[in-house]
Amino acid sequence: MTDSIIENLSAQDARLSDGPELRRQVEEVVNRTAVIDVHTHLFAPEFGDMILSGIDELLTYHYLIAELFRSTDIAPERFWHKSKTEQADLIWRTLFVENTPLSEAARGVVTVLNAFGLDTAASDLAEARDFFRSQNFSERLDRVFDLARVSGVVMTNDPFDAREAKVWESGAGIDKRFHAALRIDPLLNDWQNTSAKLSSLGYRVDASLSDEAMSEARRFLDKWIARMKPLYMAVSLPDDFKFPDSDARDRVIRELVLPTAREHSLPFTMMIGVRRGVNPALRGAGDGVGRASVGAVERLCADNPDVRFMATFLSRENQHELCVAARKFGNLQPFGCWWFLNNPSIISEITRERIELLGTSFIPQHSDACILEQLIYKWQHSRRVIAESLCEAYERLLESGRAVTRREIERDVRRVFSGNFLAQVSPAAARAEERKSLAQP
Numbered sequence: 001m002t003d004s005i006i007e008n009l010s011a012q013d014a015r016l017s018d019g020p021e022l023r024r025q026v027e028e029v030v031n032r033t034a035v036i037d038v039h040t041h042l043f044a045p046e047f048g049d050m051i052l053s054g055i056d057e058l059l060t061y062h063y064l065i066a067e068l069f070r071s072t073d074i075a076p077e078r079f080w081h082k083s084k085t086e087q088a089d090l091i092w093r094t095l096f097v098e099n100t101p102l103s104e105a106a107r108g109v110v111t112v113l114n115a116f117g118l119d120t121a122a123s124d125l126a127e128a129r130d131f132f133r134s135q136n137f138s139e140r141l142d143r144v145f146d147l148a149r150v151s152g153v154v155m156t157n158d159p160f161d162a163r164e165a166k167v168w169e170s171g172a173g174i175d176k177r178f179h180a181a182l183r184i185d186p187l188l189n190d191w192q193n194t195s196a197k198l199s200s201l202g203y204r205v206d207a208s209l210s211d212e213a214m215s216e217a218r219r220f221l222d223k224w225i226a227r228m229k230p231l232y233m234a235v236s237l238p239d240d241f242k243f244p245d246s247d248a249r250d251r252v253i254r255e256l257v258l259p260t261a262r263e264h265s266l267p268f269t270m271m272i273g274v275r276r277g278v279n280p281a282l283r284g285a286g287d288g289v290g291r292a293s294v295g296a297v298e299r300l301c302a303d304n305p306d307v308r309f310m311a312t313f314l315s316r317e318n319q320h321e322l323c324v325a326a327r328k329f330g331n332l333q334p335f336g337c338w339w340f341l342n343n344p345s346i347i348s349e350i351t352r353e354r355i356e357l358l359g360t361s362f363i364p365q366h367s368d369a370c371i372l373e374q375l376i377y378k379w380q381h382s383r384r385v386i387a388e389s390l391c392e393a394y395e396r397l398l399e400s401g402r403a404v405t406r407r408e409i410e411r412d413v414r415r416v417f418s419g420n421f422l423a424q425v426s427p428a429a430a431r432a433e434e435r436k437s438l439a440q441p
C-alpha cells in the first residue's frame, strides 16, 4: 500500500472529537452523497410532453397557486381562464415582486434561479424564459441531476393514463435514472368507476367484487407489472382510512393488493392523510390534510409479515406514532416529509424524532417533485436540514463518550439516502451494494 492510501485509510477511521470539524465533515458527506428520490411525479425523457420543466411550470406549481389566492383577490375561475404564461406572470408579480418570497415553495423558485445564475429579484420573467428556452433538454436533465446530486428518481406511473400507456406499450427503453412505481389509487379509492373502466378495457370486471372481478383485476395488475417493472405499488389514502374495514377498499387490499405484493415481491407504499378537494375551486391546489390512523398500518404489517410496506403520513400529529409503529414492525419503512410537511422547521423536527427512535433505519426525504428543476431546491433545502439533524445526533453521541469516524458518517448517510430504500425494494441488491461499499478503502 502506498503512503497516501495508508494516510487516507487512517483519515477515514480517525475519531472526530472536535465539534467544528465533525460538523464540517457531516455537511460535506451529506452534500456529496447521491440520493435516490423515492417518490416524484417526474417523467423520463421518453414520456415527451408529459415532462414538466422551466420557469412557467415552476411558478404554476400547485403549492404556489394556493399561496397566490391569499395575496390577491382574483377569483379562482378567472385565474383558471388565463394561459399558463399569464398565470406565471401573475404569480411572479404577486408573490415575488409585490411580496417577499419567504414561504418554502416561493423560496424554492429563488434557489432554482440562483443555481442557474439568474436574477432572483427580476421585475419580470423575460430573462428566465430566455434561459430555459435556450437549453437543450438532455443537457438540462443532466445538469439538474448533477446539481441535485440525485442518482435516480422514482416516477408515479398511472396504468389508467392513456398518454402514459402509449409510451409503455411502445416498448421504448426508459432512461435508466428513472424507475417506475405502479400507482393504484383508482382501484382502492374508487372501485365503482374503476371497475367500469376495467370492463371498458376488456376485463371481465363489474362493481360486484366477485372472485372473477378480482382475478381479472389481478390480470390487469400483472400485465402492468410486467410492462413497467415497478419498484413498488403505491396509493395515497384519505385521513379516514381504516384497516380492517367493511368497504370495497378493504376487499381490494386483501384480495388484490396484498397477494400481488406477496407474489411479485413488491412493497406496498401508502401515503396517508390527504383530504382531497377541501376547496374544489382551487382544483389541484385545493387538497387539505387530516390526522389519520397509524393503527391501520400496524394492522397491515402485523397481519402480513411477509409483505414489505413503506408509509408516509401527511399530518404532523401522526409522525411520532409512525416511528413507534416502525419500531414494532421490521417490514415497515417510514419515508419522507410529505407535501405540507416539506418545510425546514417540520423536516427538522421529524428527522430528529426519527433518528432518536430509529437510528438510521428510515428514509428521511423524498422530493415529490413535479417539475424537473424542483429537484434542485427540494434536495438542497432538505440536505441542509438533514445535515443539521445528523450533526446534532453525532454531537450528543460525542458528549456521551463516543466520537464517530468519517467512514461511519459516510455509511450512515448512504443508508438513509439510498441503502434503506434499496433494502426495501430489492433486499439482495442492497446487500450486494453494502458489501461493495464496505470493501472500498
Ligand code: RAT
Pocket: 041, 156, 236, 271, 338, 339, 368
Ligand atoms: O405532494 C404533492 O405534490 C401532492 O400534490 C400529490 O402529488 C401527492 O404527493 C400524491 O402523490 O398524491
Ligand code: ZN
Pocket: 039, 040, 041, 368
Ligand atoms: Zn406525490
